[in-house]
Structure formats: structure tokens, C-alpha cells
Amino acid sequence: MNRQVVLVSRPHGIPQAEHFAIRSAPLPTLQPGQALVRNRYLSVDPAMRGWVNAAANYADPVAIGAVMRAFAAGEVIASRNDALPQGTRVMGMLGWQDYAVTDGSDLRRIVREDDLPLSLSLGVLGINGLTAYFALRTLGQPAAGDTVVVSTAAGAVGSIVGQLAKQAGCRVVGIAGGAEKCRLCISEFGYDAALDYHADDLGAALDAACPDGIDVYFDNTAGRISDAVLPRIRRHARIIVCGTASVASWDPWPQGPRVERHLLNKAARMAGFLVWDYEDRYDEAIAALAPLVRSGALRYREEIQQGLQCAPGAIADLYAGRNLGKRLIQLEDPS
């Protein structure tokens, strides 16, 4: 039997545990071309909020009654697909479930870093690392001496962005929620400065930390953090919109200070990033990131919960900001 986390009602805003249920379904018989993957790690990502909302997203929402869409990593335990022999380690859109049947189309990577933990294929060597790598390089284009500001700076994506920007010779300023995350930014991830967005005056803190203004803003939050950053951008600044974590709901659509005049006065640009656009280049990023992980030059944190039963409440937990690392769910061995 295959335990699956299914969506049972559509949330307005951030999905809570009660929007999901766990059911058991029989494993189907493999058809030619299919492989059976035993999921070992389930990913919990901020983007999953959007995947269950009815509107304001880049993909069709998960249907009521369907297995929750999610990244997962596992290994092939049975196969009728020559490209996916038994024992292959894979990462892909395999869902919040114990087992997934795949014809390969929902896989994102064959995980070949056999010397590294499989869990990394969902974080620093997964969508988080790929997002940080491509978004910063292609949209951020940091140059040595630039000032780079990162929101959710201690998070699974932000922490990688900060380190890659630092390696590019930038001054790197993180924005995070709370003193503990700010400490992590400095001690673990090498930020030059870290600002607590709970602080009274984020604008004044940005002025002090970025006296010459901001060249690159890697934005995972939108909302009032972005509103404090935008007036401080420099000529030809690049703003990367990677997430909107601070906006609880887009229905009704929220208002904020208009951005047009900032962009015009500074001949700056603001661009949304979707990692799917770079699928044919994932190997390039992994080839760059894996050596940094092995050498310790790229640090990461994981927070691994045990058992499928943790999944339903995991997205709400993520948005509560309580995690201090990439949130994963490890699946126990099947009974």
C-alpha cells in the first residue's frame, strides 16, 4: 500500500494541516516504460502555497482529492524503463507519498553525487541551489564591489544566494526575521551584515548597512521588506523576484507603493524567476555547486522531520518562520 497526502479542501492563503488528509492506495502494476520510486525525502517549499491556491500562480492548482504536488527524492526499486534501472537515485515532482510511479517525465534529475547525502538533492543541490545559482547569475549579474541585499537571507534559497554573491566579490546584506536567523547569516553564511526585519526602522538599518545604495536585491518576500529596499536601489539595479513569502494572500490583490518611478529613475529592472525555465541547464549548476559543497565553501542547513504524518502541517510551519534550514520530511522504511 502507498500512503499519500492528498489535498481535501482549497485554502485561502497559507495551507494548514486540515487542508490535507492521509490515505492509503494500492500500488499500481508497472506498465512498460514505468519505474517505481521509493521516496526517501519529501520536500517542503514555500512555492507549495501557490500550487494549492486557485489563482495567482504559474501552474494549474493541485486538484481537490489529488496527491499533493511536491519535490521528493528516492530510489528506483522496480523498473520497466531501461533509462531508470533499479537502484537509480532520482529527484523530481514525485509528490507527498511513500511511492511514486514515473515514466521519467516528472523527474528533474538523476542524482549522481553518490558520495553526498540524497537529501541534498532537494536543497543545496536541488531546486533551492538551482534557483539561487540561476537567478543570481542570469538576473542578478553581480559584479565585484556590488551591494547585494537578500531577503529570507538565512533560508534555503537565500543562504545560498548570500554565499554565491560573497564569492562573486560583493558586499552582501541579509534581511531575516529574528536575532537567531541574523546570527546564522553572519556566523554560518558569511553575510557582511544582517538586518532583523522586526526592527523598528528597516529603512534606517538599510541606509546604515548599504551606504552606497543597493545594486542587486534578491527578493523572496515582497511586501514591506521590498518597500524599504526599492527607494534605496542604485542606477541599473537588478531586482530578482523569487518569492512573495510576506504576502499572506493575493485574494484580494494587495496594494503597495508603486514601483514604476523607482525603476524609471534608476533605469533599473525587476524580473520574476522561475527555475523551470532552466531545466536544460541543471547539470551545469550541479557541476558548479557540488564541488563547493564537498569543499565546505558552500554551507547549508537541513531540518529533517521524521514521517509522512509531518507533511500536512509542514507548509504552515514553514510560513510561520520557525525553521532554521531546509525543511525536509524523511520517510521511515515501509512496513
Add this chain to the structure above:
Amino acid sequence: MNRQVVLVSRPHGIPQAEHFAIRSAPLPTLQPGQALVRNRYLSVDPAMRGWVNAAANYADPVAIGAVMRAFAAGEVIASRNDALPQGTRVMGMLGWQDYAVTDGSDLRRIVREDDLPLSLSLGVLGINGLTAYFALRTLGQPAAGDTVVVSTAAGAVGSIVGQLAKQAGCRVVGIAGGAEKCRLCISEFGYDAALDYHADDLGAALDAACPDGIDVYFDNTAGRISDAVLPRIRRHARIIVCGTASVASWDPWPQGPRVERHLLNKAARMAGFLVWDYEDRYDEAIAALAPLVRSGALRYREEIQQGLQCAPGAIADLYAGRNLGKRLIQLEDPS
């Protein structure tokens, strides 16, 4: 004597005639390296509103008591600069005045199209044409088959953008204020469709005119026109912020629907354009545009007023939307 239009008080919002005064000043003696230009045409541009406002702009504001910053075109009538011999036709930041003394640094172009009217060097072969050409090509990157929406579509910049986009094989939809301008869009400038933003429901009109969504939005207005366009952009759309004509004041800073989610969901980008960034490439644009003007493939309209006394009220007039072409002021022969 040199008649000059000077700024006498700082407007809040759109500058009116009473913010300016006309004074006469003696012509200075030319120093080595200087040339004396007799201005023949003064330009009236939407950007001038920003140049006199205290904040929210890309350059220092015009000082109280100073000659109004403006593009002008004229000819050198006396010279102590070998690069600017008498008779040279020039265009540059020569101010709202009869005569300008220049060392060449405030010139933007030597006007070499002797077969064409000098006035064009302020419009279709001036900042308007240069803006349309570079902004559309470098930021808009229109591809054949794209749907391009242009706001202030019948205006001095918009009308050129529309024609260049059409020549690039795009479906081109204009947004303009009033039936007369919409007629001009179709009959003069070759738009495939023209929408009156005074219409009841601009969103529905955009849906009808752009059934597949919008690939490029050339934005001269910001405000509610942009708010209707943003939800209708396609994947990888490019939004060019060239002006904010519909926002009467940026003090207090206006609010609007947040753009982050649109940009993220569509992996789209929104970029401000300043033509100053392309000064070293102006000749390239003129070489492309002048043949189109000569052949009639690029159409333009001018509205020329007579006499310096028209200048003080000209910006307010422009923002009232009453003009149907590039607004210029022709200077009478000096007495």
C-alpha cells in the same frame, strides 16, 4: 539680449505657466572653446515635469531662478570652438531661451540630415525617436508574432514605438485618450487596434484586442492603465517603463496593485529606460530611423507653436493631453 524662461517657484505635481517667468539677459562674450547657438526650436517633453520637481527623479532638479532645462535645436551663429563652426546645426540641452552658449558638452547631436527639417531633430530623429528605438529594441526585444501594447500610443514616443513594433512583425495595440487619438493610431500609425482608456472597461477591451495575452508593454503612463495591462501579460513578458504620465504626483507616493506576483508567475521583467544610457549609440539609431522618415515608412506629427511666450504653459498643456503630435515651440527671428 537673450530672452530666457526661468523657473520661479517649485511646482507640486505638474508645472503650470505661473511657475515660470520670462526675463532678458545680456549675451555673454564667448570664451575660447565656446560657441553661440541661436535656438530655432524648443522642445516640450513630459520628462520636464520631473526635472522641476524636488524629488523622485534621476537628475538634480532645475534650480529656482535658473533657465528651464529643455532640449532645443538651433544653429551655431558665432564660434570659438573649431569642432562647432558657424552654421553647424545642433541639438542638445540648450534650454528654453533664444540663445545658448555651449562648449559642446550639453549637445546631444550634430544634426547632419540637411535634407530634413531641423525640428525633426527634437522628435522622430531626436530624443523621442532615440527613446522609442533603444527602449523597444534593448528592453522590449519584440519578436515576430508578439503582441505589443503601447500606452500614450499616439504620442511622440508611442507613435514611433507602434510603427517600429509593427515593422518587427508584431500585433500592435495602442492605448490612447479619446476617439481622435485612437483614430490617429489606426489611420496614421498603423496600429492593429486602438483602445480609448476613457472606455468603461479597459480590461475587457484589452482581453478582446489581445486574446493571447501581452508579450511587450511599452508603458508611458503607469497608473490604472498599467494596472489593467499587468494581469494580462504572457510568460516572459517585457514591460518597459518609459514614463509615468498618468501619475500626477509622487508626493505622497501613490499606491497601486503589487506587481511582484505578476512578474513571478510569468517570469516576466519590468525595466526602467533612460535614453541617456545610450548616448554613445545615438548615431546608430539615427542611421536606422532617418531612411524610414525619408521613405515615409515612419510617420510623425508635429504641433508647432510660435514664440517663446508659449513656453511657460506648454508642459501643463501637454499633460492635459490636448496635443496631437510632438509639441515644439518655434522661435521668431530675433529682433
